[in-house]
Amino acid sequence: MLTQEDFRPVTLEDRAFFEKHYQLYPQTHSDNTFTNMVCWNHFAHYQYAYLEKNVILASTIEGTTRFRPPIGPRNPALLRSLLRLASDVSDNEPVVLIDPDTALWMRTVCPGINLVPDRNHFEYVYRAADLAALSGKNYLTIRRQVNKFRKNCQSVIEPITAANREEVKRFLIQWCEWKGCEGDLVLAHEKDAVFFAIDHFNELPLQGLVIRVDSVIAAISLFEPLNADTALVHFEKGLPDCEGIYKVINQEAAALLSGQFTYINRESDLGVAGLREAKMRYHPHRMVEVWSLKRDS
Numbered sequence: 001m002l003t004q005e006d007f008r009p010v011t012l013e014d015r016a017f018f019e020k021h022y023q024l025y026p027q028t029h030s031d032n033t034f035t036n037m038v039c040w041n042h043f044a045h046y047q048y049a050y051l052e053k054n055v056i057l058a059s060t061i062e063g064t065t066r067f068r069p070p071i072g073p074r075n076p077a078l079l080r081s082l083l084r085l086a087s088d089v090s091d092n093e094p095v096v097l098i099d100p101d102t103a104l105w106m107r108t109v110c111p112g113i114n115l116v117p118d119r120n121h122f123e124y125v126y127r128a129a130d131l132a133a134l135s136g137k138n139y140l141t142i143r144r145q146v147n148k149f150r151k152n153c154q155s156v157i158e159p160i161t162a163a164n165r166e167e168v169k170r171f172l173i174q175w176c177e178w179k180g181c182e183g184d185l186v187l188a189h190e191k192d193a194v195f196f197a198i199d200h201f202n203e204l205p206l207q208g209l210v211i212r213v214d215s216v217i218a219a220i221s222l223f224e225p226l227n228a229d230t231a232l233v234h235f236e237k238g239l240p241d242c243e244g245i246y247k248v249i250n251q252e253a254a255a256l257l258s259g260q261f262t263y264i265n266r267e268s269d270l271g272v273a274g275l276r277e278a279k280m281r282y283h284p285h286r287m288v289e290v291w292s293l294k295r296d297s
Contacts, residue, residue, distance in 0.1 A: 002056070002082055004085070006051060008048065009047055010038060012200065014034070014048075028227065029099065029288050033224075045060040045061070054071060054075060055070070056078075057071070066091075067086045067090065069099075083095070083293075096293070097290045100289055120271035123266070123267050123288035124267070124282075124288075125265050125285055126254075126282055126283070126284050127264075127285045131250060131254030142282070146244055148244055149242055149248050155242075155248070157210070157212075159210075160220065162202075171210075172198070190235075206222055208223070209253055213241060213242050218239045218242065222236075223253060230265050231261040236249060
């Protein structure tokens with residue numbers, strides 16, 4: 001039977017384990033990636049258990065622990081054991097980020113289980129070639145903003161390397177000062193997450209780009225492979241000095257990634273209205289849908 005004692009913290013030393021397991025069971029949602037877990041560990045306190053060739057993830061945010069469904073061979077007994085544990089230790093949403101195939105299986109194992117879509121954590125997947133080319137009327141406004149940037153701002157694109165990582169960190173400090181990270185709990189946690197990514201760049205499967213405007217870093221993008229045909233953009237930051245810089249860093253990352261990947265996952269909007277509108281403006285090819293278990297009141 002699954003117990004809390006079966007779980008251990010996710011650490012940097014676990015990278016090889018997760019990479020090996022995810023080769024067998026490729027992921028489609030960013031939250032389950034190793035990079036996401038270690039970068040956001042200060043906030044979400046990720047743990048995992050490994051039983052019956054399955055990985056079970058858990059996170060604890062503000063004192064509430066929630067679980068992910070088993071990742072591995074379908075095992076009804078293990079699922080029931082997880083549901084019992086989650087019911088004992090969690091709140092009224094004990095199991096989250098359930099993909100549609102797993103949701104169907106869970107309904108088969110546990111008829112009547114109350115699973116509901118979690119729109120705020122649906123992730124946006126785009127065709128990499130679309131984001132790189134920005135062709136057609138759907139992207140007319142974005143294309144104009146990109147062209148305006150390129151006309152008005154002298155810019156250079158370069159990869160993130162050991163030679164410029166300290167400069168990237170100085171850029172992030174400047175970005176946080178502009179955004180007021182210290183007065184916004186969510187942004188403060190995001191600042192810690194992206195700094196962790198930069199500090200441990202060589203220990204993670206990350207790549208990155210910067211845009212220099214007048215020789216100074218003004219935008220960055222950090223990304224990695226998610227699965228065989230999809231790249232995942234984890235962080236994208238820019239300063240307001242040149243209008244359209246977010247559109248340009250998006251396009252430049254897509255141009256690089258489109259040579260290797262068919263799709264780009266740009267994560268969820270977390271229910272933020274402005275962010276949802278911005279992501280929809282790029283016309284996603286599909287959404288990575290997820291469901292949550294809701295306990296009966």
